[in-house]
Amino acid sequence: MIALAVLLCAGAAAGGVAQSGDPVKKAKDVVRQGELQLEQMRREIRDENYDAALRVLEAYRDAVKSAHAGLKASGKDAEKKPGGFKNLQIHIRQNIQRLAQTILTVPVEQREPFEAIRRELDTIDRELIDALFPRQPSKKAGETKPGRFTP
DSSP states (O other): OHHHHHHHHHHHHHHHHHTTSOHHHHHHHHHHHHHHHHHHHHHHHHTTOHHHHHHHHHHHHHHHHHHHHHHHHTTOOTTTOOHHHHHHHHHHHHHHHHHHHHHTTSOGGGOHHHHHHHHHHHHHHHHHHHHHOTTOOOOOTTOOOTTOOOO
């Protein structure tokens, strides 16, 4: 619980920067804070405190969604100025994989909310990739990108 309080204080302190209006800075802040939040979630799961773990993961998801929305609303061309887009995408991709592994340690009957958030993060990751690489060949109906795992 002390770690959660420290995490919330760190989030509040960084919140001033994240609220500054610079979406790239906000995305980079989310990357920094996200690592702390996900580590806290893993600790809560290890301690079998699944409700607290879910609350931390929901806060992380909300921060990622907010940063992504800010980047999209900025009107910046992610292909030409990838700054925050690339940082956020790499961070999300790495943590989707870690999250999938962590979810396996959650009891089956409590996994669905965690899985739902993982799927949301995967959707954001795909949107970021599409923004960073808009000149991809057109996809046919039902076709997925090679090497991409789609549960």
